[in-house]
Amino acid sequence: MTQSPETASAPAPLHWKLVVDCAEPQSQADFWAAALRYEVEDNGAFIERLLELGALPRAATVEFHARLAFRDLVGVRHPEDPYDEDSGTGLGRRVLFQRVPEEKTVKNRLHLDLHTPSGQREAEVARLGELGASVLREVAEPSGSWVVMADPEGNEFCVH
Incomplete structure (x- = not known):
């Protein structure tokens, strides 16, 4: 059955x-x-x-x-x-x-998105920079805005 x-x-x-x-x-x-x-x-x-x-x-x-x-x-x-x-x-x-x-030779096909509390993205980007990350670009689209960063070995991630 x-x-x-x-x-x-x-x-x-x-x-x-x-x-x-x-x-x-x-x-x-x-x-x-x-x-x-x-x-x-x-x-x-x-x-x-x-x-x-x-x-x-x-x-x-x-x-x-x-x-x-x-x-x-x-x-x-x-x-x-x-x-x-x-x-x-x-x-x-x-x-x-x-x-x-x-x-690493090309862009990641998978990445992490880090979500910050409202109004704290800039401070979080600065904190991550102090840890060794680098800002690759800032994105502003109709669907939202975020910062694309790279960890110390160049792996991309986004901070929202």
Whole structure:
């Protein structure tokens, strides 16, 4: 017997994270944690266990914020969202920075839009500039206005 759409239970939504390819995951994580007011994930205890088990070579780690971190991956997470206490990995809103060998060469096909409280865009653009972002252009269209910025590695994002 098939269930009608009204009585069938919907599949659970998928968990996701945004992954950003970059040259320096740790500096990108620091920038975006400050920009979004997120927290850099602490995977130190998990990494220690992996090292003890021989499941991770020491060369795959770096010291970051006075603790061990993955050399090629660093995540930032919303401070109010849940996280896995064993691994330090966020289970909610999260951005992961992943080292890749190639440089960024073209405009992003996906970007973040940061939404500021009314009347605070100019101050937020200034704050982001102090963190290392740069203004690429200001946009004013009938549908609204915003500032297109780039993070320290040139990834575009918008401030509304």
